[in-house]
Amino acid sequence: MGWLAAWFVASAALAVEIELEEVAPGHFVHRGTMEERSAENLGDQANIGFVVGERCVAVVDPGGSLAVGKALKAAMRKVTDKPVCHVVITHFHPDHFFGAAAFRESGVQFVAHAGYARTMAVRSRPYLNALRRDLGAAADGSEVIAPTMFVDKVATLDLGGRSLELRAWSVAHTDHDLTVFDASTGTLWLGDLLFVDHTPVVDGSIRGFLEVLDELARLPARVYVPGHGRTDAPWPDGLIPERDYLKLVLDETRAALKRKRTIEQAVDEVGTTEASRWVNFEAFHRRNVTTTYTELEWEE
Numbered sequence: 171m172g173w174l175a176a177w178f179v180a181s182a183a184l185a186v187e188i189e190l191e192e193v194a195p196g197h198f199v200h201r202g203t204m205e206e207r208s209a210e211n212l213g214d215q216a217n218i219g220f221v222v223g224e225r226c227v228a229v230v231d232p233g234g235s236l237a238v239g240k241a242l243k244a245a246m247r248k249v250t251d252k253p254v255c256h257v258v259i260t261h262f263h264p265d266h267f268f269g270a271a272a273f274r275e276s277g278v279q280f281v282a283h284a285g286y287a288r289t290m291a292v293r294s295r296p297y298l299n300a301l302r303r304d305l306g307a308a309a310d311g312s313e314v315i316a317p318t319m320f321v322d323k324v325a326t327l328d329l330g331g332r333s334l335e336l337r338a339w340s341v342a343h344t345d346h347d348l349t350v351f352d353a354s355t356g357t358l359w360l361g362d363l364l365f366v367d368h369t370p371v372v373d374g375s376i377r378g379f380l381e382v383l384d385e386l387a388r389l390p391a392r393v394y395v396p397g398h399g400r401t402d403a404p405w406p407d408g409l410i411p412e413r414d415y416l417k418l419v420l421d422e423t424r425a426a427l428k429r430k431r432t433i434e435q436a437v438d439e440v441g442t443t444e445a446s447r448w449v450n451f452e453a454f455h456r457r458n459v460t461t462t463y464t465e466l467e468w469e470e
């Protein structure tokens with residue numbers, strides 16, 4: 171009995187609760203937590219979900235661990251019994267892709283930006299080591315799945331009665347950000363090109379990020395799904411807080427460089443007025459300033 175009870179507790183601790191929200195007809199979103207990754211939340215940090223067509227389903231980001239991917243799949247099966255034909259991975263960050271193995275079946279295409287493979291080659295091992303450190307045994311089965319389809323510029327996925335337009339962006343949040351747009355409902359999945367409430371992360375180029383935001387704002391979206399957080403702001407107004415943050419970090423870092431501040435001084439001084447506006451500010455903001463400083467150092 172003791173063994174059984176222990177097993178039950180362990181399995182209960184591994185359960186991720188997946189709540190789905192149908193943000194537009196056939197578009198189901200699960201919102202991840204804003205907490206840091208832990209054995210309790212199993213890496214359930216990103217906004218993930220799926221789109222249901224007449225013939226098949228496309229998953230948009232399978233989540234931060236195999237457990238999250240499996241939970242998403244179980245929740246999906248309560249909504250539709252159609253087969254999964256595509257798993258779109260918006261970019262190679264652990265909270266978005268590590269659940270991919272839950273959807274590995276014959277006939278499933280794993281879709282990513284053409285630039286994805288390069289980052290995957292460099293970061294797979296460190297990302298897996300960090301996942302094991304944070305999740306312990308609960309990381310078992312989480313793995314890096316190599317995409318089977320790459321998007322250079324644009325691509326269309328046909329789900330039957332519904333087409334998804336995939337677009338590969340120039341360097342912004344990362345150097346391989348992919349978005350998903352369904353023109354029939356005006357629904358845009360942004361991946362981490364949009365952070366709401368959670369501190370934006372620059373792992374590509376801050377100047378590129380700002381340019382991409384301007385381009386995104388021109389898309390005819392009505393409903394949109396950020397990579398983290400939620401907002402009721404109409405499109406494209408929901409991009410404004412992130413845009414303002416990035417612009418401030420860019421301007422203040424540029425000014426610090428002009429005043430010959432060192433990178434350490436810049437990290438202490440730039441953007442501090444933003445601290446109260448964002449979740450996980452300490453964890454990500456300093457790194458953003460470091461990245462920006464390094465990027466701008468070569469401007470002149």
Ligand SMILES: [Zn+2]
Nearest residue numbers: 261263343362
């Ligand atoms: Zn990301």
